[in-house]
Amino acid sequence: MTIAQAVQVVAEALAEAGIAEARREAEVLVAAALRVERAYLIAHAEQTLATEQLQRVRGWARRRAAREPLPYITHRVWFYGLELCVGRGALIPRPETELLVERFLSWARQQTFKETPILIDAGTGTGAIAIACLTRAPQWLGVGIDRSHAALRIAAHNRRQLGLEPRLLLMQGDWLRGIRPHSAHAILANPPYVLPDEWDSLAPEIRHYEPRGALLVPAEDPLQPYRTIALAALQVLCPPGLLAVETSPRLAPTLAEALQRWGYPNPHLEQDYSGHLRVVWATIP
Ligand SMILES: C[S@@+](CC[C@H](N)C(=O)[O-])C[C@H]1O[C@@H](n2cnc3c(N)ncnc32)[C@H](O)[C@@H]1O
Structure with a gap:
């Protein structure tokens, strides 16, 4: 043939x-x-x-x-112009997540730091967000945290392939638990945000193959990952630190309001390339 x-x-x-x-x-x-x-x-x-x-x-x-997703078969996916490895243990990075990288880079360009700035990618998966940010912001160091060992193994492979071993620390953990106060300058996260009533409408590629723990949030408290990250970030960030998170159009307005209640005075909402509210970000006072 x-x-x-x-x-x-x-x-x-x-x-x-x-x-x-x-x-x-x-x-x-x-x-x-x-x-x-x-x-x-x-x-x-x-x-x-x-x-x-x-x-x-x-x-x-x-x-x-x-209906197995092509990136799980080929073990290749493109994210922010970088070819990354992906496998069944980690969520396949999505194009809309590139918006978080854009937000970080445009904020970081306007800052001056006395010390080496550090970003944290909470729920790093393949390491896509941290790796894309660090390749474009060479003065920064990064920490990628995930509770999944399988995801961290894939992130470690990507870190090695892109020559970022000296600049990106990967660690197993529960969001920002145990991270030293005032130790980071930016915190980025794309936590799970699919509600159980949305599950059946997802493509079979997602429902049958991607890790549920990377996607689903409890119906009774869908903001739980955001609340945990945002409250901890108030301690972990050095002012004027950046917190930028990805979310769903359904949760975005509630999340922006909640961020104000949790101590972030001026949250911003951003749309993705399809016009859906996708990123919420704020800096700490
Ligand atoms: C939506 S995926 C995002 C993966 C990657 N950041 C991306 O954008 O492609 C969410 C990630 O958060 C991780 N995660 C879920 N709960 C967590 C927790 N309590 N602590 C740390 N990581 C968690 C999952 O294992 C998964 O890798």
């Missing part, structure tokens, strides 16, 4: 499984299975696949048709 034929067969299988961008995904899948870039497929459309390559393409296509 040639590369062109393999792409066609996979695209048909994925379309039949109800996958919207079947052709694009087929190209990404075949390219990753052959360990080449997508452009290679066009230039070498008539190349015949080796037996081992064909087996890998078939196996991966079956998994994708069963």
Whole structure:
């Protein structure tokens, strides 16, 4: 079978499984299975696949048709222009989370620090937020915290791949518990924010494959992770420290009000590229 034929067969299988961008995904899948870039497929459309390559393409296509997310199959995902590794133990970084990175960078550019500034990525997952921030803010050091060992192993792999071992500390922990007062200058977090009544409307890729503990919040107290992080951040941040969190359009207005009650005088709301309220941020007085 040639590369062109393999792409066609996979695209048909994925379309039949109800996958919207079947052709694009087929190209990404075949390219990753052959360990080449997508452009290679066009230039070498008539190349015949080796037996081992064909087996890998078939196996991966079956998994994708069963709605396993492509990044869990290829172990590759792009975030803020960086290629990261991802696996079943960690949430797949989303494009909208890049907004948190943007918020941090534009705030950080306006600050001057006497000492080396430190950011904390609470609930770091693959390490995406901390890694993207540190690659663009070379004077900063970072700490990535997660309660999941599986996620931290993936974050450690990404840290090594991007040469950030000297600048990013990864630790297992419960949000900011035990972090020294006045030890950080920015705290960023994308905590779980899916409500149980939203679960059934999520794509099967999310419901069946991504870690529930990275997604779901209790219906009776959906702001619980934000409250824990925000109250601890009041102690952990050095003024005028930044707290920036990702949330859902449904929770964003309530969260902004709650931040005022918890001691942040002027919370800001930001929309994502689709026009949904997505980021809430504030600085401490
Ligand atoms: C929505 S995911 C975000 C992952 C990553 N920051 C991103 O944006 O792609 C939430 C992360 O918070 C972690 N988490 C959940 N509860 C936690 C807790 N109590 N303490 C630390 N991390 C927690 C999960 O393991 C998961 O990695």
